[in-house]
Amino acid sequence: MVTRLLSKLSPFDLKRQKFHRRLKNFYSTTIEKGDLCIDVGANVGDFTRALSSCGAHVVAVEPQRDCLKKLRTKYQNYPGVTIVGSALGAAPGGGKIYLVESHTVASMSREWITSVKRCGRFQDQGWQVTQDVEIITLDSLIVNYGLPNYVKIDVEGYELQVLKGLSVSVPLLSFEFTPESPSDALNCIDHLSRLGTIHINHTVDRYRAMAFSNWMDTREASTYFSAWSARGVMRIADIFVRTDACQD
Secondary structure, eight states, X not given: OHHHHHHTSOXXXXXXXXXXXXXXXXXXXXXXXXXXXXXXXXXXXXXHHHHHHTXXXXXXXXXXXXXXXXXXXXXXXXXXXXXXXXXXXXXXXXXXXXXXXXXXXXXXXXXXXXXXXXXXXXTTOOXXXXXXXXXXXXXXHHHHHOOOSEEEEOOTTOHHHHHHTOOSOOSEEEEEEOTTOHHHHHHHHHHXXXXXXXXXXXXXXXXXXXXXXXXXXXXXXXXXXXXXXXXXXXXXXXXXXXXXGGOO
């Protein structure tokens, strides 16, 4: 029966199913039942699905209207998923998100858009369409929902602005490293280090595993990611940051 059902899926759907299994396996070693997770840049809910599959309550944050419709349809019967239709930033207010046909690369950062165009990535995207969005902060989400066990941030170059809206240390957090703007990752690490003592790692092969068994301190991480930039390493990874309280 399972084989027949899988045979009816398109190659794209099969790829999504495989990625979901990988995400669930990855997070199952970290996320426990009852944990609170905030999925910033939830898009259409791939990470929300994996985290909720581990038993977490997930606050899924997404400003794109088309993605919001899909999220609300997909999770309308999930009591463990709360959907917030806003963007996150350094301070509450209003802003614009730049949209393209591929909803996964919408961005609120003009600097990031310029840098990826200059490097030749996403050359077929124009980011000409904009959408007005409400901006709230991570701090405000914590006031409303409590201190999360894990925060995932994937907002296409706007990560530092999201983190500037966080004034307390959280046990575990991840954000995307993009090779066009390596200094952004270092600035994110610097901001988080001011909230508490942290250790850093990163994923390899699209969430198949962590790169290191021993996590780096801030000095080691700064040297490591700076070397990526100096060598011109064109690698996308998710950087994980945890506080001393989460160390083994």
